[in-house]
Amino acid sequence: MEKSLKDIENEVVDEFSMFDEWLDKYEYLIELGKSLNNYPDSKKTDDKLIKGCQSRVWLDSKVEDGKIFFNADSDAIITKGIISLLIKIYSGRTPEEILSSDFSVADRIGLKENLSPTRANGLVSMIAKIRETAAENR
Amino acid sequence: MDVSEVRQLFPALERKVYGKPLVYFDNAATVQRPQQVMDEWLRMTSVCNANIHRAVHLLAEEATASYEDAREAVARFINAPDKSQIIFTSGVTASINLVAFSFGEAFVSENDEVIVTQAEHHSNIVPWQMMCQRKKAILKVLPVDENGHLRTDMLEQLLTDRTRIVAVTHISNVLGIVNPIKEIIGICHRYNVPVLVDGAQGIVHSKVDVQDLDCDFYAFSGHKVYAATGTGVLYGKKNLLDAMPPYMGGGEMVGTVKFSATTYAPVPLKFEAGTQNIAGASTLKPALELATKLNSDPSLAEYTDNVRDFLLYSLMSDDRIRLYGIPAGSKNDDCGKSQEEKIPLFSFSVRGVHHEDLALVLDKMGIAVRSGQMCAEPLMDRYGVTGMLRASLAPYNTMEEAEYFIKCLDKAIKMLN
Numbered sequence: 001m002e003k004s005l006k007d008i009e010n011e012v013v014d015e016f017s018m019f020d021e022w023l024d025k026y027e028y029l030i031e032l033g034k035s036l037n038n039y040p041d042s043k044k045t046d047d048k049l050i051k052g053c054q055s056r057v058w059l060d061s062k063v064e065d066g067k068i069f070f071n072a073d074s075d076a077i078i079t080k081g082i083i084s085l086l087i088k089i090y091s092g093r094t095p096e097e098i099l100s101s102d103f104s105v106a107d108r109i110g111l112k113e114n115l116s117p118t119r120a121n122g123l124v125s126m127i128a129k130i131r132e133t134a135a136e137n138r
Numbered sequence: 139m140d141v142s143e144v145r146q147l148f149p150a151l152e153r154k155v156y157g158k159p160l161v162y163f164d165n166a167a168t169v170q171r172p173q174q175v176m177d178e179w180l181r182m183t184s185v186c187n188a189n190i191h192r193a194v195h196l197l198a199e200e201a202t203a204s205y206e207d208a209r210e211a212v213a214r215f216i217n218a219p220d221k222s223q224i225i226f227t228s229g230v231t232a233s234i235n236l237v238a239f240s241f242g243e244a245f246v247s248e249n250d251e252v253i254v255t256q257a258e259h260h261s262n263i264v265p266w267q268m269m270c271q272r273k274k275a276i277l278k279v280l281p282v283d284e285n286g287h288l289r290t291d292m293l294e295q296l297l298t299d300r301t302r303i304v305a306v307t308h309i310s311n312v313l314g315i316v317n318p319i320k321e322i323i324g325i326c327h328r329y330n331v332p333v334l335v336d337g338a339q340g341i342v343h344s345k346v347d348v349q350d351l352d353c354d355f356y357a358f359s360g361h362k363v364y365a366a367t368g369t370g371v372l373y374g375k376k377n378l379l380d381a382m383p384p385y386m387g388g389g390e391m392v393g394t395v396k397f398s399a400t401t402y403a404p405v406p407l408k409f410e411a412g413t414q415n416i417a418g419a420s421t422l423k424p425a426l427e428l429a430t431k432l433n434s435d436p437s438l439a440e441y442t443d444n445v446r447d448f449l450l451y452s453l454m455s456d457d458r459i460r461l462y463g464i465p466a467g468s469k470n471d472d473c474g475k476s477q478e479e480k481i482p483l484f485s486f487s488v489r490g491v492h493h494e495d496l497a498l499v500l501d502k503m504g505i506a507v508r509s510g511q512m513c514a515e516p517l518m519d520r521y522g523v524t525g526m527l528r529a530s531l532a533p534y535n536t537m538e539e540a541e542y543f544i545k546c547l548d549k550a551i552k553m554l555n
Binding site (some may be wrong): 001022023026027030054055056075076077078 | 382491494495498499502503509510524525553554
C-alpha cells in the first residue's frame with residue numbers, strides 16, 4: 001500500500017533526528033538538494049520566486065492525475081536542501097492531502113528554531129507557497 | 139592591556155553557541171556591550187530614573203547631570219568646540235535623516251544638487267533621495283573603483299555651483315577602507331559646499347577630530363562603539379545648526395509656545411523633541427571612556443593590527459576568495475606590513491558558494507558573521523553580486539579566533555562545494 005503523507009512526514013523526522021550534529025544535518029540537506037530534478041533556467045522567473053528568503057528560491061508545479069508535482073531550485077545549496085525536503089514530502093500528493101497536513105514537520109525537525117530568522121521566514125514562505133498551490137488546484 | 143583583559147569586560151564573550159565557544163565577528167553590525175555600560179544603564183533606569191531638564195527634584199537633577207555629562211564626553215571624544223553642537227539621536231540613521239530634512243528645508247531648492255558616494259549604506263542614501271524628491275533636487279553619485287577606493291579624483295567634476303551638500307562615509311561598512319575625508323572636505327570647501335561624514339564605522343576605527351577634519355556634520359551610532367542601542371550622535375557646525383529648522387516638534391525643543399506662534403529652544407535642545415533615551419544616551423560616557431582607553435593602548439593596537447594583517451593575508455592569498463576593499467600596496471607580497479587604511483573588516487565572496495550557506499555553516503561552528511547585502515545594495519550592484527560574507531572584528535577578538543575562522547572557512551567551503 002502507498003505510504004500516507006503522515007507516514008512520510010514521520011519518516012523524514014526520524015531520518016533527520018539520526019544526526020546529532022547540525023553540520024551532519026546540513027550535509028544531509030546538501031545531498032538531498034542534489035537529488036532534485038534539473039530545473040530549467042527558463043522557469044527561473046519572478047512569478048516562481050518565493051518571497052522572504054535571503055537567497056533566491058524558485059518553485060514550479062504541475063498537476064498530473066489529480067496530483068501535484070513540485071520542482072525547485074535555489075542559488076544557495078542549503079536552501080535548496082530545505083525545499084527538497086518539502087518536495088520529498090509533498091510532491092506527488094493530491095491537493096486535499098497537502099491541505100490536510102499541519103506542516104508541523106518543519107518544527108519537529110528543528111529547522112525553524114535553528115535557522116536564522118530570515119531563513120525561518122523563508123521556510124514559512126516555502127510552506128505557504130506549497131499550500132497556496134494546493135488550494136489553487138483543489 | 140592585553141586582549142584577555144579586554145575580553146573580561148564583555149560578559150557576552152563567555153557564552154557558548156551550539157556547545158562551542160562564541161566567535162563574534164559581526165562587530166560592524168553591533169559590538170558587544172561592556173559591563174560598565176550595562177551598569178550605567180541599570181543605574182540610570184533603577185535608582186536614577188527621572189525625566190531630564192524639567193523638574194527641580196534630586197532625581198531629575200541627577201538624571202539631567204548624567205545625560206549632559208554624556209554630551210560632554212561625546213564632545214571631548216570627537217573634539218567638538220562646544221557641547222551644544224552635540225545632538226543626541228536614536229542612531230546614525232536618525233542623525234542623517236535629521237540633516238537631510240532640516241538642512242534641505244533651509245538650504246535646498248529645485249534643481250539643486252546633492253552628492254553621495256557609491257560606497258554608502260542605505261542610511262546615507264535614502265534620506266537624501268527622499269529630500270531630493272521633496273525639493274525636486276538632483277542626487278549625484280561619486281563612484282568607487284575596483285579595489286574599493288573612492289574616485290576622489292572625480293569629485294571636482296561632480297561639484298557645481300548648484301551643489302548644496304556632500305554626504306560621504308568615513309569608512310564603508312562593506313569595504314573597510316578609511317576614506318580620505320579630510321582631503322574630500324578640503325575640496326568641497328573650496329567650492330563652499332558643506333560635508334556630512336557618516337561615521338558609523340569611522341567612530342570605532344579611527345581617531346575622529348571634527349575640528350581637524352573641518353567636517354560640517356559628523357554622524358554616528360552609539361551601539362557600534364560600546365554604548366546602548368537606540369543611541370546616536372549628530373555633531374554639526376554651530377552656524378548651520380542654528381540656521382536649520384527643527385526636525386520634530388514637541389516638548390523640550392521650545393522657547394515659548396502660543397497658539398499664535400512658537401519659538402524654539404537653542405541647539406541642541408531644538409533638535410531633541412520629546413523625552414529622550416535618557417539611560418541609553420548616558421551610557422555613551424562609559425562607552426567612550428572605554429573606547430579611548432582601548433584606542434590609546436599601543437600594545438593592544440599592535441596585537442589587533444597583527445590579527446588584521448593575518449586575516450587580510452589569509453583571505454587575499456586564497457584564490458577561491460574575492461575580497462572587496464583592498465588596501466593600496468597590499469597586492470605586493472608584504473602583507474605583513476601594517477595596512478593603515480584598512481580596518482579589520484573583510485567582505486568577500488567565495489567562488490561557487492553562496493554567502494548565506496557559508497554564514498549558516500559558520501554559525502554552527504560557533505562563528506557569527508554577516509551575510510547578505512549589508513544594507514548597501516548599490517555597492518553589491520557595483521561588484522555584480524547578490525550579497526557578500528563579512529567578518530568584522532573588535533579589539534576583543536583574538537589571533538586564535540582568527541585562525542579558527544580561517545580553518546572553519548576552509549572546511550565550510552569544502553563542504554559546500
